[in-house]
Every structure is written in structure tokens, then in C-alpha cells.
Amino acid sequence: MNYYRFMPITYDVQKTLKNLPWPRLASQLDTASRAMARADERLKQTPDLSAGLQARAQFIDTCAAMALDGELVHLEDLVLHDSGADRRAPTHELTRAARLLGLRRRIDRQGTDTVLTRPGVLALIGHQPDEPGIGEGKDEDCSERGGGLAGPAQDTSVSDSDAEKLFAEIDLVLKKSEQLAQGRVLPVPLAATQGAQTLPEPLRDQDTASRLDGWLQLVEDTKSQNIPPLLTAAILLDSWQVLRPVDNWPELGRFLTEKFLKSEVTPNHLPMLCVGLRKSPFRWRRSEAPAVRLAGLLAGFERAAVESMDQLDRLQLAQDRLTRCCRTSRRHSKLPAFTKMFLNYPLVTIPMARQDLGVTAAAVDRMIEQLGSALPRELTGRSRYRAWGIL
Numbered sequence: 001m002n003y004y005r006f007m008p009i010t011y012d013v014q015k016t017l018k019n020l021p022w023p024r025l026a027s028q029l030d031t032a033s034r035a036m037a038r039a040d041e042r043l044k045q046t047p048d049l050s051a052g053l054q055a056r057a058q059f060i061d062t063c064a065a066m067a068l069d070g071e072l073v074h075l076e077d078l079v080l081h082d083s084g085a086d087r088r089a090p091t092h093e094l095t096r097a098a099r100l101l102g103l104r105r106r107i108d109r110q111g112t113d114t115v116l117t118r119p120g121v122l123a124l125i126g127h128q129p130d131e132p133g134i135g136e137g138k139d140e141d142c143s144e145r146g147g148g149l150a151g152p153a154q155d156t157s158v159s160d161s162d163a164e165k166l167f168a169e170i171d172l173v174l175k176k177s178e179q180l181a182q183g184r185v186l187p188v189p190l191a192a193t194q195g196a197q198t199l200p201e202p203l204r205d206q207d208t209a210s211r212l213d214g215w216l217q218l219v220e221d222t223k224s225q226n227i228p229p230l231l232t233a234a235i236l237l238d239s240w241q242v243l244r245p246v247d248n249w250p251e252l253g254r255f256l257t258e259k260f261l262k263s264e265v266t267p268n269h270l271p272m273l274c275v276g277l278r279k280s281p282f283r284w285r286r287s288e289a290p291a292v293r294l295a296g297l298l299a300g301f302e303r304a305a306v307e308s309m310d311q312l313d314r315l316q317l318a319q320d321r322l323t324r325c326c327r328t329s330r331r332h333s334k335l336p337a338f339t340k341m342f343l344n345y346p347l348v349t350i351p352m353a354r355q356d357l358g359v360t361a362a363a364v365d366r367m368i369e370q371l372g373s374a375l376p377r378e379l380t381g382r383s384r385y386r387a388w389g390i391l
Contacts, residue, residue, distance in 0.1 A: 010214075011239040013221055016290045025295055032298045033230050033265070035305035040266040042309060049315045050268065052343040056311060056391070057272050058108075059346055061258075062101045064274035065251040066093065073097040075391055076379045079347045085387055087380055100251055107255050108270050112263040115256060116219055121212060125249055212245040229264035233257050234297040237273075241284055261301075269308065276304025318390045319343055321374040329370075334359055338367050342376050347389040 043050055059078055066073045071093045078097050080086055090098075103124060107115055114120045218239050222232050240253030254274050262270050277284075280303045282296030322339035329335045334357045341348050341356060353364045368375060368388075376388045 009211075009243055011218060011242050013218060013225065013235065013239075016235065016294075017225065017227070020291050020294070025291065025298075028295050028298045028302075029228060029231055032302040032305070033228065035302045036230065036261070036265050036271065039271075039305040039308040039312075040268050042312060044268045046312065046316070049312060049319065049343060052315055052345070052390075053308070053311055054108075054269055055344070056346045057270065057308070058101060058104055060307075060311070061270075061272040061274045062097055062104055064272070064278040065100055065254060066097050067278050068254075068274060069250055071096070076389075079389060079391070080379065080387060083347050083349065083352075083387070085347075085349060085380070085385060087382075103252070104255050104258075104270075107259050108262075110259075112259055115259050116216070118212065118216060121216075121246065121252070121256075124252065125246055211243050215239060215243050215245040218243075229261070230298065230301060231294070232264070233261050234294045234301070236260060237297055238284075238290065238293050242286065271301070272304045272307055273301065275307045276300040276302070279303050279307065315343060315390065318376065322371070325371050325374045334363070335367050335370060338364070339371070342388065342390055345389075346391065347379065347387050348376075349385075349387045 043053060059075055059082070063073050063075050063078060073093050077087065077094055078101065081090055081094055081098055082101060106124065110120070115124070219236060222235050225232070237253055237257040240256070241250075244250075246252060251274070254277070258270050258273050261273070265271075277297070277300035280296070280300040282299055284293060284296065288296075322342060326333075326336045326339060337357055338353060341353060345352070350361050350364045353359070353367075354361060357364075376390045379387045379389055379391070
């Protein structure tokens with residue numbers, strides 16, 4: 001029997017908005033909104049670099065999401081693992097980062113109306129919406145296994161067995177308390193341990209379902225408050241951290257918040273919120289006041305916009321250097337198309353260049369020599385099976 005149950009955690013949006021220090025929060029909200037809009041507009045004005053920036057953002061934000069939870073994954077290792085050119089055997093952290101990378105790409109491809117729903121969230125974490133895995137269909141399954149028989153006799157037998165288990169566990173607790181009072185520790189029988197492990201499972205599933213439904217309802221309630229969308233996103237992320245709707249998926253809340261921002265604030269790209277939150281001095285703590293947490297999240301949003309513009313500056317600088325090398329190339333040369341690959345892909349290998357350009361490996365080697373000092377950084381550190389990228 002589960003004697004120690006967690007108290008239900010709630011998140012009151014009305015109370016949170018009522019107690020916010022608006023004069024102090026308005027400045028941070030305005031600064032973050034301007035930075036987000038400026039980064040999105042700048043990306044809109046440079047369509048030739050949009051694909052490259054968004055492809056790099058997938059890797060950079062995934063590594064930052066892992067770092068926020070205390071797991072370090074090198075960006076180069078994730079890029080090479082995604083392209084199938086690992087330098088070494090993948091670690092547990094690298095495998096998990098690859099899974100999060102695929103999750104972020106799926107969220108970016110799907111629509112907001114699909115993602116921010118119960119079936120959408122369950123599909124993202126690997127559960128089918130019609131499965132009774134999270135608080136659904138358990139009573140129906142039990143009745144079906146019983147052959148559809150339902151009656152007082154069946155209910156009485158179940159209640160008697162539960163009562164016997166309850167009395168046995170109470171006796172065990174009383175005996176253990178007596179032994180502890182005398183300074184001795186009573187070993188727990190194996191049968192009692194197995195029973196304690198099997199009983200909380202449905203309770204945890206039902207609790208997960210209620211928390212997920214509560215967070216999705218909070219999303220709709222926050223949207224109807226007629227507040228700035230950036231503050232709405234901060235409330236959604238803060239409530240996800242408080243409620244923990246899905247166990248063992250802290251990164252999912254940040255990715256869903258990024259998707260909400262893309263639909264409301266930055267339609268041209270998916271913001272790198274994990275990067276901004278990691279490089280921001282703020283660290284989220286439940287013990288802090290809601291106003292402090294929301295202000296810190298807004299500062300992280302502003303930092304994410306700054307990081308996007310920094311990445312765009314890096315790509316523009318590399319584009320200028322690569323374009324300068326192509327000025328003396330022949331009209332039918334493949335060198336301009338080869339340089340565009342460095343801007344459109346986070347990693348370029350010789351087999352990739354052969355496939356995209358339709359040239360031989362020797363031709364790719366000659367183009368690499370022509371780039372000289374403008375050639376992007378080599379990632380593998382090897383003399384064979386090399387890869388280059390602007391990171």
C-alpha cells in the first residue's frame with residue numbers, strides 16, 4: 001500500500017498574473033520581445049542563410065538542452081553521429097542527445113495545433129494516444145478480462161482481498177516501528193516488497209495523465225488572458241517545470257515552448273531557448289518567487305535571440321570568405337556550389353560533396369585545396385574520412 005502520496009501540485013495563472021510586479025517586469029518583457037522580433041526579421045531578410053542557421057540551431061540547441069540537465073555532449077560528436085561518421089563508439093549521453101535531436105526536428109516540422117495536444121505530446125514521447133498506458137482505459141480492460149461479468153459478488157471479493165492486504169501491511173508497519181524503537185531493523189519480506197512495487201504503478205500513470213491534462217488546460221487558459229505572447233511562453237515553460245506533466249522529459253517543455261514562440265512571435269525560425277537559458281546567469285529554482293522565475297526566463301529568451309544573431313554573423317562572415325575564393329573560378333566550376341554546401345549543412349564530407357555535386361573524390365580534394373585558408377574547420381582530426389563545418 002502506498003502510504004506516502006505526493007500532494008497535488010497546482011499552478012494558478014490568475015494568482016501569478018495578479019501578483020506580478022508589472023513596472024519591473026515590463027522592461028525585461030519589452031527588451032526580450034524586441035530582441036526576438038529583430039532576430040526573426042533579420043533571418044527573414046537573409047533567406048540564403050536561413051537553412052544553414054536552422055540546421056545548426058538543431059544541433060546547438062540539443063547540446064544546450066542536455067547541458068541544462070547536467071549532461072555534456074560535444075557538438076562535433078553529435079554532428080558526426082547524426083551523419084554516421086562517429087569518431088568513437090557513441091556514449092549513453094550521445095545516444096540520448098541524438099534522440100532529442102530527432103524530437104526537436106519532429107516538433108519543428110509539425111504544426112502547433114498538432115503538437116500542443118494530448119495525442120501530440122503522447123506521440124512525441126512514444127505513446128500511442130489510444131493506449132491505456134497513461135491513465136486511460138484501465139477499468140475497461142479489467143472488465144474485459146473478467147469476461148464482462150460485473151456484480152456485487154465480484155466487487156465484494158475484490159474489497160475483501162484489498163482489506164486483507166491492508167491489514168497485513170499495517171501489521172508489518174507496526175512491527176517494524178516496534179523494532180526500530182528498540183534499535184533493531186526488521187528485514188522486509190520479499191512478498192511485501194513486490195506488492196509495494198506493483199501497487200503504485202497505476203497511481204503514477206493516473207497522476208501523469210492528470211498533470212498532462214492540467215498543463216494542456218493551462219495552455220488554453222493562458223492564451224485567453226490577452227497578455228503578450230512572450231510572457232505566455234514564459235508562463236508555459238515555468239508551469240512545465242513546476243507541474244512536470246511528463247516524467248523524465250524535462251527537455252520536452254522547452255521544445256514545446258519554442259514551438260509556441262515560433263507560431264506567435266518568430267514565424268521564420270525555431271528559437272534556441274535552451275542555448276539562451278544555458279548562457280543566461282539565471283538558473284530556475286522552484287523555491288524562487290514566480291516573478292523572479294518569469295523575469296529570469298525572459299532574460300533567457302533575450303539571450304536566445306542574441307545567440308541567433310551571433311550565429312547569423314558567423315555564417316555571413318564565412319559566406320564572405322568563401323565567396324571571395326570563388327571570384328576567380330571558371331564559369332562551369334563546381335566551386336561556388338561546393339561553398340554553398342558549407343552554408344546549408346552543419347557538416348560536409350567528401351562523399352556528400354560527390355553525391356550533391358556529381359564529381360569525383362579527386363575533384364573535391366582539388367576544390368578543398370583551392371579554398372585554402374577560407375576552408376571551414378576540420379572536425380574529425382583524422383587524415384581519412386574527414387569532415388568540415390562552420391561551428
